[in-house]
Amino acid sequence: xxxxxxxxxxxxxxxxxxxxxxxxxxxxxxxxxxxxxxxxxxxxxxxxxxxxxxxxxxxxxxxxxxxxxxxxxxxxxxxxxxxxxxxxxxxxxxxxxxxxxxxxxxxxxxxxxxxxxxxxxxxxxxxxxxxxxxxxxxxxxxxxxxxxxxxxxxxxxxxxxxxxxxxxxxxxxxxxxxxxxxxxxxxxxxxxxxxxxxxxxxxxxxxxxxxxxxxxxxxxxxxxxxxxxxxxxxxxxxxxxxxxxxxxxxxxxxxxxxxxxxxxxxxxxxxxxxxxxxxxxxxxxxxxxxxxxxxxxxxxxxxxxxxxxxxxxxxxxxxx
Amino acid sequence: xxxxxxxxxxxxxxxxxxxxxxxxxxxxxxxxxxxxxxxxxxxxxxxxxxxxxxxxxxxxxxxxxxxxxxxxxxxxxxxxxxxxxxxxxxxxxxxxxxxxxxxxxxxxxxxxxxxxxxxxxxxxxxxxxxxxxxxxxxxxxxxxxxxxxxxxxxxxxxxxxxxxxxxxxxxxxxxxxxxxxxxxxxxxxxxxxxxxxxxxxxxxxxxxxxxxxxxxxxxxxxxxxxxxxxxxxxxxxxxxxxxxxxxxxxxxxxxxxxxxxxxxxxxxxxxxxxxxxxxxxxxxxxxxxxxxxxxxx
Numbered sequence: 001x002x003x004x005x006x007x008x009x010x011x012x013x014x015x016x017x018x019x020x021x022x023x024x025x026x027x028x029x030x031x032x033x034x035x036x037x038x039x040x041x042x043x044x045x046x047x048x049x050x051x052x053x054x055x056x057x058x059x060x061x062x063x064x065x066x067x068x069x070x071x072x073x074x075x076x077x078x079x080x081x082x083x084x085x086x087x088x089x090x091x092x093x094x095x096x097x098x099x100x101x102x103x104x105x106x107x108x109x110x111x112x113x114x115x116x117x118x119x120x121x122x123x124x125x126x127x128x129x130x131x132x133x134x135x136x137x138x139x140x141x142x143x144x145x146x147x148x149x150x151x152x153x154x155x156x157x158x159x160x161x162x163x164x165x166x167x168x169x170x171x172x173x174x175x176x177x178x179x180x181x182x183x184x185x186x187x188x189x190x191x192x193x194x195x196x197x198x199x200x201x202x203x204x205x206x207x208x209x210x211x212x213x214x215x216x217x218x219x220x221x222x223x224x225x226x227x228x229x230x231x232x233x234x235x236x237x238x239x240x241x242x243x244x245x246x247x248x249x250x251x252x253x254x255x256x257x258x259x260x261x262x263x264x265x266x267x268x269x270x271x272x273x274x275x276x277x278x279x280x281x282x283x284x285x286x287x288x289x290x291x292x293x294x295x296x297x298x299x300x301x302x303x304x305x306x307x308x309x310x311x312x313x314x315x316x317x318x319x320x
Numbered sequence: 321x322x323x324x325x326x327x328x329x330x331x332x333x334x335x336x337x338x339x340x341x342x343x344x345x346x347x348x349x350x351x352x353x354x355x356x357x358x359x360x361x362x363x364x365x366x367x368x369x370x371x372x373x374x375x376x377x378x379x380x381x382x383x384x385x386x387x388x389x390x391x392x393x394x395x396x397x398x399x400x401x402x403x404x405x406x407x408x409x410x411x412x413x414x415x416x417x418x419x420x421x422x423x424x425x426x427x428x429x430x431x432x433x434x435x436x437x438x439x440x441x442x443x444x445x446x447x448x449x450x451x452x453x454x455x456x457x458x459x460x461x462x463x464x465x466x467x468x469x470x471x472x473x474x475x476x477x478x479x480x481x482x483x484x485x486x487x488x489x490x491x492x493x494x495x496x497x498x499x500x501x502x503x504x505x506x507x508x509x510x511x512x513x514x515x516x517x518x519x520x521x522x523x524x525x526x527x528x529x530x531x532x533x534x535x536x537x538x539x540x541x542x543x544x545x546x547x548x549x550x551x552x553x554x555x556x557x558x559x560x561x562x563x564x565x566x567x568x569x570x571x572x573x574x575x576x577x578x579x580x581x582x583x584x585x586x587x588x589x590x591x592x593x594x595x596x597x598x599x600x601x602x603x604x605x606x607x608x609x610x611x612x613x614x615x616x617x
Contacts, residue, residue, distance in 0.1 A: 106606060109609070110609050113363070113565065114561070114609050114610060117557070117560075117561040117565075117605065118561075118605045118606075118609055120557060120558060121558055121561075121598065121601040121602050121605050122602055124554075124558060124598050124601075125595065125598040125599060125601075125602050128592075128594050128595045128598050129592075129595055131594070132591055132592050132594060132595060134591075238554055239550060242365070242430060246427060246430055249423055249424070249427050250427075253423075278441075279438045279441065279442065281434040281435075281437060281438050282434065282435055282438035282439070282442075284431075284434055285431040285432070285433075285434030285435035285438070286431075286435065288427060288428075288430070288431035288434070289413065289428065289431045289432075289435075292417065292420075292424055292427055292428050292431070293416070296420065296421070296424060
């Protein structure tokens with residue numbers, strides 16, 4: 001597998017891009033650094049969702065809950081306890097994946113839309129509690145001005161921290177997808193009955209996938225706090241869940257890097273169209289409809305299809 | 321103080337009525353969504369946007385027409401306008417996508433919701449609007465020692481009327497029967513020589529008409545504003561599986577559970593009132609994941 005990665009034609013491009021992104025912060029305005037940071041955080045969130053949606057074929061409709069749980073966990077650890085800060089950073093993803101396991105345990109008994117519906121209801125319950133529990137979570141105001149350790153004092157330092165964690169997470173996600181577990185996951189997406197028949201425990205694999213995905217969603221939540229220094233209940237709201245779901249579809253949900261592209265496009269569109277007109281969602285809607293009609297595999301899916309060496313077209317029989 | 325703070329029967333009855341009238345609005349909108357979900361198999365995220373357009377259109381129409389007839393005409397015209405919008409969207413765009421992946425249809429309705437939401441912002445702006453209820457329905461009636469707002473009683477009446485009309489439509493009319501058949505087996509309906517594409521269009525338009533009707537009916541009871549679409553879409557998707565997806569009576573059961581638990585929650589713990597309906601949904605779905613009644617999925 002290592003050999004395959006080393007000889008991959010994408011490797012050089014990826015490393016060049018990484019080096020470029022490392023060099024950027026001193027050269028571009030502060031605002032761009034912030035937007036790039038936001039794109040990284042959102043990308044990681046969308047990537048973690050796509051492990052379930054694109055590769056696992058599960059209708060994870062309320063993924064933002066785990067992002068929010070990660071963000072709130074690290075925030076509450078940093079503001080309400082005097083424990084060392086790194087404990088909060090580690091606790092975020094772990095609590096997120098425990099909650100994920102708990103919700104997932106109920107959901108994996110169901111399939112498709114019922115899976116998604118049960119998850120929406122369980123997730124919304126968590127959202128409603130966070131939204132209303134003023135004493136503990138700050139309610140709909142959220143918590144602002146979260147103290148950060150000194151090595152994350154400036155925006156550029158946060159940027160590097162987020163970028164490095166993102167790259168490590170992406171490498172881990174890639175290795176997971178290339179592992180036998182990843183292959184089993186994709187096989188379960190395509191034919192769950194057959195997988196069951198050849199002896200794969202579908203539910204256990206799905207539960208493990210949920211555990212991994214919610215862990216990375218928690219990591220994204222922690223990174224959001226590092227970037228933004230505040231949390232609010234919108235992080236757990238279903239609109240965000242829907243948005244990241246759309247990012248996966250938009251970028252190309254059967255490709256590895258598609259969600260990154262989808263997240264980058266969505267965040268960039270919102271920021272730059274939002275500068276010129278308040279009606280940016282109208283433009284986003286029109287772009288989405290154009291994409292649905294003309295690039296049904298998503299943007300990345302389209303490029304993968306075009307760049308792939310095509311088999312020579314054989315004329316259909318009886319139709320020369 | 322026990323588990324329940326001292327609640328008089330009058331208060332309880334009053335909250336029950338408020339909950340029921342809210343449930344009727346939810347029912348009218350969700351019955352439409354459920355119908356679309358059953359026949360087209362598409363979770364229509366734009367449904368809440370059509371509800372919002374119905375409410376805004378009622379505001380503009382009742383103001384433009386004016387007088388006591390204004391509201392009643394608006395109540396009729398606003399849902400028809402919404403139905404027209406949905407017909408255009410369906411015939412121009414949506415019908416080309418039926419063969420696609422299901423999630424693509426979801427993506428399309430999301431894009432439609434984004435576009436409609438911003439169009440409402442362009443036409444009506446971001447201010448809060450309110451529609452006065454007509455003279456006949458203002459004030460309240462006192463009943464069993466509590467005073468009930470007349471409009472809420474009117475809502476419950478209309479809700480029951482819509483339920484009856486829908487029952488008549490799906491069991492007694494030809495198009496209703498065909499759409500029920502299409503919900504179960506669309507290929508077979510096509511094989512019988514029925515134009516399934518137009519059945520889908522009719523189902524979509526009827527569902528969206530109900531969304532507009534719900535919006536028009538809710539207009540005098542709330543302040544009409546942007547964002548009411550998101551709240552409603554969300555509540556609708558939560559309560560639909562309660563009764564069974566695509567089942568009209570399921571929408572009624574789900575709406576009543578949702579509306580009443582919320583209203584009674586206000587009496588018990590006001591701060592966590594919004595948690596109650598979610599908890600009710602979770603409990604029902606954990607026990608019966610496919611809903612209380614039969615689902616068409």
